[in-house]
Amino acid sequence: MKVLIIGGGGVVGQKLGKALAARGELRGAPISRLVLADMAEAPVFDAPFPVETATCDISDPASMERVIDADTDVIFLLAAVVSAQAEEDFDLGYRINVDGTKNVLERCRALGTKPVVVFTSSIAVFGGEVPQPFTDHSALNPQISYGAQKAIGEILLNDYSRRGFVDGRGFRLPTISIRPGKPNRAASGFMSSIFREPLQGQSANCPVDRDFPHFYLSPRKCVENLIKGAELEQAALGKCPSMTMPGRVWTIGQMVDAMTAVAGPEPASRITWEPQPELAAILEGWRMDIRPEKALQLGLEADESFEDNIRYFLEDDIQR
């Protein structure tokens, strides 16, 4: 069982790789090799199997030929240009998020080996004039280019799967919170920074009100769901292998209160509450009544509470 993580140097890619190392197997077979592919050399870690790195450019078909070979059994496709950046650089977003996804699928098609491809989409596909709740049967009417690019990725994945070129499964990720490390270019970055920084003694700004609702998932549960997603049998996926990954809706205020419940009152006092006009256009389009029923039925899970997310962060990500 040879596994490839494209975007293996990112927050989710690293956590996924370490979770695979802890398991040692996937889809019922021992993992014989894990490749962490990313734009820059990805950090490696101990594992009961060889962990290799590969630098790659997903937008270059030749680069995808080098990292995906006939032995690649499972591909996690996590690489993406995220929301604020894709809105700012239109060409870059389409090149990485659409052309890049197609390059991966085309490489698999050329090989003829039908690998499992786990694709990460985003709840940014939802919005516009489609009424809530957003179910697995709701139209995708994204109001940012990142969402449009992910919606196209889903349709490609579904069609390449239907044609038998890959065994694809796509999951629309909730906002992943609390992300460790540095902020990325996602408009939802504050959903991590208002916890991550205050829990480590620093201040952070929240650009929305306390009653702003958000559909979130911890990195730990996200990784568990990606692995469960990889292990699903293709027949269980039905005619639409792209679906929403489970998450839970809480308001920012409830999440901040959860931080206080776990870590005391100090961190919350370090949050400032200033609107950020450059994010307003993106944030005002967000609606969060999202029902991930298909994925729940397939056994994927949301966090029980945001208190758990705070604890996971303190356990998994604080350097001690």
Add this chain to the structure above:
Amino acid sequence: MKVLIIGGGGVVGQKLGKALAARGELRGAPISRLVLADMAEAPVFDAPFPVETATCDISDPASMERVIDADTDVIFLLAAVVSAQAEEDFDLGYRINVDGTKNVLERCRALGTKPVVVFTSSIAVFGGEVPQPFTDHSALNPQISYGAQKAIGEILLNDYSRRGFVDGRGFRLPTISIRPGKPNRAASGFMSSIFREPLQGQSANCPVDRDFPHFYLSPRKCVENLIKGAELEQAALGKCPSMTMPGRVWTIGQMVDAMTAVAGPEPASRITWEPQPELAAILEGWRMDIRPEKALQLGLEADESFEDNIRYFLEDDIQR
């Protein structure tokens, strides 16, 4: 007002061009020039303005640079590789239907002139595991590559419109019946041939039962709707400028009875009723409870009855 029809040599393109010639104006301004662009030289016709032809390859960006210029006010993008052909030739379908659509949009973006782009999608975007009825808010879960390609085209059109690169409006065409001329490569081709051929003394085969329902529109109403679609104000389109064009659902049996009501019993007796295994996989995925509410509210229309379609064909398309 300079108008370009890409796919101007096709059945709908020719009828649209002639309808524009009869009107002489579009969006409140006299038409000063009409260009009929297609792979081969398109037939021209009399008009109160110059009608030019251009041969082009929609999959070649340089070719799109030649046919779309800074004076082009309205583009009808009708060119497509249709269903059975796109299913048979995977690469060709993506090259024409996806890359070609993007080439048109990119050319408009490069010009910076924000032309009106009327894009023809298809009801082939609907299906899979999405429950009926299919409304403007239903997920697109196409089960043929043609549908996937058109769904991607819609998302591109919506995103390029939102970004202000084009003033786009997309319409999912019902099955157009009765199409004159030769059969095309659409799986729904029988929906024209079982009327067109028998009304002209020839036999034709119907691969489905009399109780098979179909969502149809006459070429005449389709052209009227495309013109109305081009004339809509952008503000009226809301946050999702792609929608289903009105059509009506009748069973094949009802349509055949309509032919008999208008043209007597002879034509219906020329229909054979043999299943075609090569179409079965496509046809079994079709479901037709489609509700084009947004377009109806915007003033687009379906045919009143299939008797009308028979009469339109006899009036418009039989050579006398």
